[in-house]
Amino acid sequence: MEWETVIGLEIHVQLATQSKIFSGAATAYGAPPNTQACAVDLAFPGVLPVLNEAAVRMAVKFGLAVNANVARRSVFARKNYFYPDLPKGYQISQYELPVVEHGTLEVQLGDNESKTIGITRAHLEEDAGKSLHEDFHGLTGIDLNRAGTPLLEIVSEPDMRSAAEAAAYMKKIHTLVRYLEISDGNMQEGSFRCDANVSVRPRGQATFGTRAEIKNLNSFRYIERAINHEIERQIALIEGGGTVIQETRLYDSAADETRPMRSKEQANDYRYFPDPDLLPVEISEEFIEQVRQTLPELPDEKRGRFVYEYGLTPYEAGVLTASRELADFFEATEKTSGGDAKLSANWVTGELLGALNKYGLDVTQSPVTAAMLGGMIRRIADNTISGKLAKQVFEAMWNGEGDADAVIAAKGLTQVTDTAAIEQVIDEVMQQNPEQLAAYRSGKDKLFGFFVGQVMKATQGKANPGQVNDILKKKLSG
């Protein structure tokens, strides 16, 4: 039987507010345990939550970016359950009336293929603290620094049909929230977390199969692997005569498998009800318009503009607009280069991204700045250096040896473009290799490369390759 996979994602995005969603405590990551938890976060008796407007602003910003409906009135509810890292015994979350509903997001699946994924809703809620199980001699430590950090939970429609689509959607949301500057998207620190609802059904069947929810998918790599694994598990189960049960499964990246959470952990009746400590959130048209004014150019617009304005391929534009910082880097490079978009794109997507990946750096941490790269490209364009020499220049810049002009001067890498000088070298090479010359002239065309090599060797690679080709061709043919 042929199977179709159905996937929906729930993405938890930590919002980049200065203070928590319902208290004045700071949200910065990495402070010593429990130093960023005030009486409200600790749920001391008598304390009350006060909504942080910045969190609402960010949620609205997201809503506008995905063409969603921003609710004029949304309501915070209490989700009741006991857990040590949940100080109040309930999580404040939006339930029946979320702040954002009915959005869409266009996801690129290949060069010329894209798909629209529906966004069911996005709602505001508070994060819980963390339980620390190590170093406490069999006891559990509780760190409530994270408790009360604002989260935007973005729930998709079950619109994805493969793990690759799910990963592409997740990446796109990640790109978007960083463009909007509503989250740092840092997955190692837990700022961006994903759960996947996965089911399979025979192709052509209209109704959905029973789904399993996979929790803890905190990297783009894991999400594909975990979903693919889950798809195989479900198909094997059904084909073996079994049935999928609705349950929550945890992805274990070390074992590369999903396994069910204990049933106790999923048997909660959360007893949602509107939080009487908070008034409904009323959002005016004016507020929405204000937020709309702060929307930056979004990834899709930027991608389109890069194709149109710089003549890049959709692929190149896609790579360059994957983050706002990279796109900015490209544009700054292109500008300093004197307008050579194609070359700038090649260098940014090629040499630069390669080096950044190799050293695990973010573009904002690049030792080669956009101005340095642009300056180097200008020297390629004006024939001071060849593309080949430029690689040496780039490496030197990366190693902190100064900008392109400094490197070129220090290493004497200026390209030889003097025709007379090149002719002289060629003449010498031809004299020194009479046998090869004879062979070439008798039809061994392949020896052309040999002569190019000898000329470049003689000039320490500085001869302009184009000129070498042209002159060599003339001279060899006699």
Next chain:
Amino acid sequence: MHNKSIVELSQALRAGKFSSVELTRHLLARIRRLDGRLNSFVTVTDERALAQARAADQRLAKGSAGPLTGIPVAQKDIFCTAGIRTSCGSRMLDNFIAPYDATTVEKFNAAGAVLLGKTNMDEFAMGSSNETSFYGPVRNPWDLAAVPGGSSGGSAAAVAARFAPGATGTDTGGSIRQPAALCGITGIKPTYGRVSRYGMIAFASSLDQGGVMTRSAEDAAVMLGVMAGYDPRDSTSVDRPVPDYTKTLAEPLQGLKIGLPREYFGDGLDSGVAGVIDAALREYRKLGAEVVDISLPNSALAVPVYYVIAPAECSSNLSRFDGVRFGHRCDKPRDLEDLYKRSRGEGFGAEVKRRIMIGTYVLSAGYYDAYYLKAQKIRRLMSQDFSDAFRKVDVIMGPASPTVAFNIGEKTDDPVTMYLSDIYTIAVNLAGLPGMSIPAGFCASRPVGLQIIGNYFDEARLLNIAHRYQQVTDWHTRAPAEFGE
């Protein structure tokens, strides 16, 4: 000294007739000598009180005193006080010292009031007789066999017994008005949102409201003026200026329209109490008021609606008492579940557990619509009943409680009968309206309270109406025999 009102004491302090330290010493001595009979205080803060009194005397000397400077008051033990235990009447918080002051406490401190101590109360404010307290029942100063009412029973008894000229209370379903009535004092629960709930330990957040308990309406006006006001730390507090409640106390009542809800005078109302209320209404007619019959058709649903909504909210509010961060923790928990079960099982008393269970049930999947949602709908209807009534009348009057104080132990085995003692006060909380109880006479030697209900933010009007009555009657000045001299 102890029979003087806040207004009189304040004048005497300014005139230098005695100092705040002397006054405070006098009241502390009374508490030490007499509170063994009542059990109205859980904690008496002698040293701190005297330190505050000394500071107040300096302020008085400098001439920068306000109307509460140097005046000793008691705080219900539901308001968090930095550095002083806040027990909420529960074993759960027997060891709890808050690291912060409730907004209300801050305001009294800033006004220069002297904190005598923390008053006894029903556990987590759940009760109508002050018998659910972990610290034992409070006795009624008028008759030591009787309850003082609840949940602010300690505050009511302390004010009636002349231990403090004023005290704070909280009122979720009548917890200020009913004990004020049963102890023969004046109590006002303001409009929901008028007084900050920050630092006031929550029972049912949508109903809880802090207020004051004094002997006279005039004193209540002074205290409420200090306590009321917007607080950015409480999202449900209302940003609206606080009038000077003392300014309008003497306004004439000519033409005042008083509505009598016929539902408040039916079966279940003690005939003696009804007689006292009738007499009070005659006084109001003499003062120029007009009394008209009105109807609050959904009154009979107040108690059942309340006992769905209040427990629902409390079941969630009390989840934070889990033995993890503060409060009672069981000895040597085996695991997490054991920690929760035993800490909560040992820390909470029977009435609190009953309400947590009711609340958990009405919010459960499959029951939510039938109970919680339905109750919220009826709640809106009840608010509508009041709005309709206030189109016809200025205020509503009736009994604060269907009976006078009952005896200790009389209703403890019958929660439903106990719940019915708040039948006239609960609807006011459900609608969020301001309500008052003032002493209106006696029945079988126990005090009877007249309830006055106003429209939203009509506290000044209520205090004015109460004050005018107190100008022509002396019920509010009567002291229980054992505690008068």
